[in-house]
Amino acid sequence: MNLSALIDHFEKIYLDESSRNSELAQRLTEIFPSEKISWVKGLPSQDSGPLSAKQFGQSKKQLYVKPFEGHFFKRCPGSTQKKVLTCCNYYVLNLGQQCNMNCSYCYLQSYLNTPAMLMYSNIDQALQELEEMAAAHPDLPYRVGTGEVIDSLSLDPLTLYSRKLISFFRRYPKWTLEFKTKSDCVDQFLDCEHAGNVVVSWSINAPQVIDKEEHGTASFEQRLAAAKKCVDRGFPIAFHIDPLIYHPGWKQNYQTMMTRIQESFRPEQVHVLSVGALRFQPEQRHMMRERFGMDSWVTSAEMFPSEGGKWRYDQGLRQEMFDFIIQGFKSVDPRWRIFMCMETPESWISAYDKTPNQVPELKELFRPLPRVPSELQV
Amino acid sequence: MVAKLPMTQWSSTPPKIEVISQCDKSLDFNPLHPWPQGLPAVAVNRVIFGGFSQNFVFDHHIDGREAEKIASLFRSLYFELSFVEMARLVDKATAHVWFPISLVVQKFGWQPTEIFFSTATALLKTPTGFQNWCAEKKMHPQDLSPLLSAGDLDLKWFYRDLLTLKLSKSQGTRALELAVELSLMGNDVKTLEAQDNESSAEWLERLTLLRYPETSQRDADQESWMTTLPWPGTSQARWTRQGDRAGVEVKLFVSQPSDLKKYLQGLSRVQDLLEKDRGQKH
Ligand code: SF4
Numbered sequence: 001m002n003l004s005a006l007i008d009h010f011e012k013i014y015l016d017e018s019s020r021n022s023e024l025a026q027r028l029t030e031i032f033p034s035e036k037i038s039w040v041k042g043l044p045s046q047d048s049g050p051l052s053a054k055q056f057g058q059s060k061k062q063l064y065v066k067p068f069e070g071h072f073f074k075r076c077p078g079s080t081q082k083k084v085l086t087c088c089n090y091y092v093l094n095l096g097q098q099c100n101m102n103c104s105y106c107y108l109q110s111y112l113n114t115p116a117m118l119m120y121s122n123i124d125q126a127l128q129e130l131e132e133m134a135a136a137h138p139d140l141p142y143r144v145g146t147g148e149v150i151d152s153l154s155l156d157p158l159t160l161y162s163r164k165l166i167s168f169f170r171r172y173p174k175w176t177l178e179f180k181t182k183s184d185c186v187d188q189f190l191d192c193e194h195a196g197n198v199v200v201s202w203s204i205n206a207p208q209v210i211d212k213e214e215h216g217t218a219s220f221e222q223r224l225a226a227a228k229k230c231v232d233r234g235f236p237i238a239f240h241i242d243p244l245i246y247h248p249g250w251k252q253n254y255q256t257m258m259t260r261i262q263e264s265f266r267p268e269q270v271h272v273l274s275v276g277a278l279r280f281q282p283e284q285r286h287m288m289r290e291r292f293g294m295d296s297w298v299t300s301a302e303m304f305p306s307e308g309g310k311w312r313y314d315q316g317l318r319q320e321m322f323d324f325i326i327q328g329f330k331s332v333d334p335r336w337r338i339f340m341c342m343e344t345p346e347s348w349i350s351a352y353d354k355t356p357n358q359v360p361e362l363k364e365l366f367r368p369l370p371r372v373p374s375e376l377q378v
Numbered sequence: 379m380v381a382k383l384p385m386t387q388w389s390s391t392p393p394k395i396e397v398i399s400q401c402d403k404s405l406d407f408n409p410l411h412p413w414p415q416g417l418p419a420v421a422v423n424r425v426i427f428g429g430f431s432q433n434f435v436f437d438h439h440i441d442g443r444e445a446e447k448i449a450s451l452f453r454s455l456y457f458e459l460s461f462v463e464m465a466r467l468v469d470k471a472t473a474h475v476w477f478p479i480s481l482v483v484q485k486f487g488w489q490p491t492e493i494f495f496s497t498a499t500a501l502l503k504t505p506t507g508f509q510n511w512c513a514e515k516k517m518h519p520q521d522l523s524p525l526l527s528a529g530d531l532d533l534k535w536f537y538r539d540l541l542t543l544k545l546s547k548s549q550g551t552r553a554l555e556l557a558v559e560l561s562l563m564g565n566d567v568k569t570l571e572a573q574d575n576e577s578s579a580e581w582l583e584r585l586t587l588l589r590y591p592e593t594s595q596r597d598a599d600q601e602s603w604m605t606t607l608p609w610p611g612t613s614q615a616r617w618t619r620q621g622d623r624a625g626v627e628v629k630l631f632v633s634q635p636s637d638l639k640k641y642l643q644g645l646s647r648v649q650d651l652l653e654k655d656r657g658q659k660h
Contacts, residue, residue, distance in 0.1 A: 052492035053526070286523035293527070294562035302590045304622040312622045314593050 147180030201238035465498035610644020
């Protein structure tokens with residue numbers, strides 16, 4: 001979505017009085033027509049408890065801007081469940097929550113209880129927290145991502161936060177910042193000078209899966225085109241082939257996806273490829289069914305409870321899908337760096353005969369790092 | 379069951395005794411437990427809250443804006459309410475804007491969310507027999523979530539079979555989800571309804587097979603392949619599924635150490651075959 005599509009997308013912008021002096025609030029008042037803007041003290045309707053399907057859909061169309069209270073930094077959920085899942089050392093910087101796109105499997109459906117999309121106005125505080133981490137451990141290879149409960153870039157034409165972050169990370173070349181998106185919104189930061197440590201990554205899927213399950217996102221080809229623009233400006237890029245979704249003709253469709261990636265990029269241009277299979281919290285299935293019916297490949301999937309509580313495909317099927325993708329890259333060129341995200345140690349061992357920190361080219365990603373101050377206070 | 383007798387603490391003036399015909403019975407939500415005989419009904423501003431079939435009424439005068447007082451009084455009249463009763467109350471309360479239904483819902487331990495109210499509405503569209511089954515089994519709103527996706531589906535066959543086969547709470551919860559999903563997936567009612575002489579467990583298993591056709595087929599293939607393996611002596615091997623993992627469960631009977639040795643030799647032959655098979659698949 002470009003800026004004018006975003007302006008059309010939102011029905012209402014609530015600006016909290018406490019954000020009045022923020023750059024973001026100022027910018028939004030300039031961009032949006034005044035009838036869409038309301039200055040508020042807190043959200044007008046703030047029911048507690050889980051959202052209904054209707055409220056969830058509605059929350060994508062209302063933006064609420066306020067300062068974030070508390071610590072911005074959290075570790076990636078996978079890395080706090082070490083016993084069960086194998087995940088990379090990864091810190092999450094949430095700059096808001098909810099998303100303007102609408103994927104059938106989106107985990108926000110079991111997570112959110114705010115009837116509007118949140119966007120935090122105090123990014124400067126986040127940068128200050130980063131400064132503190134930097135002062136303590138300037139040389140450690142921290143990885144920070146901004147796309148956990150909000151897409152990193154789909155709203156960036158509104159906030160322009162990417163520009164501030166890129167300029168901040170220029171001062172810490174050993175750190176890595178990752179934007180993770182399903183949009184093609186990159187034009188707003190392409191002119192920024194960077195230190196080569198800002199990875200722009202796309203969650204990508206077979207074109208048929210994107211068309212059927214990832215509503216309102218950029219198409220497969222649009223994502224590749226945006227990635228190309230980033231490569232041309234020297235940004236490292238990454239692809240997260242996640243979630244793999246089983247469907248009739250999956251092998252052929254995923255082969256098409258792999259072939260297009262391989263003919264568009266060289267392995268050294270792609271910082272990393274990660275792969276994960278469909279998974280969700282069991283309670284999420286009801287909202288997905290209500291919102292997307294049973295015609296979706298996600299709601300009609302054959303899912304089972306797994307260790308850790310999430311529902312997943314049968315392990316044998318997952319393995320077959322992982323093997324197909326990993327082989328699909330490695331057999332063409334062994335230099336593709338590909339790993340599995342949010343997977344169980346069994347899947348790792350089955351695919352690589354090793355756990356991630358035994359795979360040389362991935363070791364660095366999984367090396368345990370000191371915790372950030374806010375984590376230690378929990 | 380009535381929790382407490384109505385007291386004067388709810389209104390500044392003592393409640394008046396009225397004859398029931400003077401009062402409004404429109405909140406009657408068919409409470410499941412009988413009102414104690416001889417105890418007058420309780421009303422607020424002539425709207426009856428409990429004891430709908432009594433002759434006399436204790437009528438309290440409470441300002442309609444005093445939501446907390448009104449909700450507390452209502453709560454004091456019922457020890458507990460099932461979700462079905464609450465759903466009926468929600469429905470009846472729509473005619474009384476002053477009745478603090480959200481607060482009442484909260485006082486009975488539920489969250490008055492939009493999901494709660496939509497599930498209540500969906501439940502009231504089901505046949506009374508099913509509603510009574512839900513009350514008897516103490517079904518919670520979460521157990522009935524599939525109803526939110528059911529829309530205009532005709533599920534009469536399901537409600538009938540659930541009652542005929544006397545499903546337990548867990549069976550009924552599972553069956554409801556399967557029935558809704560399979561119907562939404564376009565399956566013909568004839569393939570879904572219980573067959574003559576089918577037990578509840580058999581019916582559920584058949585619905586599960588229909589909902590998980592590919593995994594069921596894969597499990598069946600694995601199971602028949604597994605039976606061709608040279609399991610040692612009297613061991614019993616069975617293909618089982620535990621959540622997202624399926625595998626072989628082997629039972630051994632060992633009466634002396636030499637039995638174990640024989641089993642281990644036999645099992646190592648099976649292991650070789652399994653590894654060979656895995657190698658071929660990769
Ligand atoms: S892009 Fe991500 S956050 Fe947005 S709807 Fe899709 S899965 Fe959810």
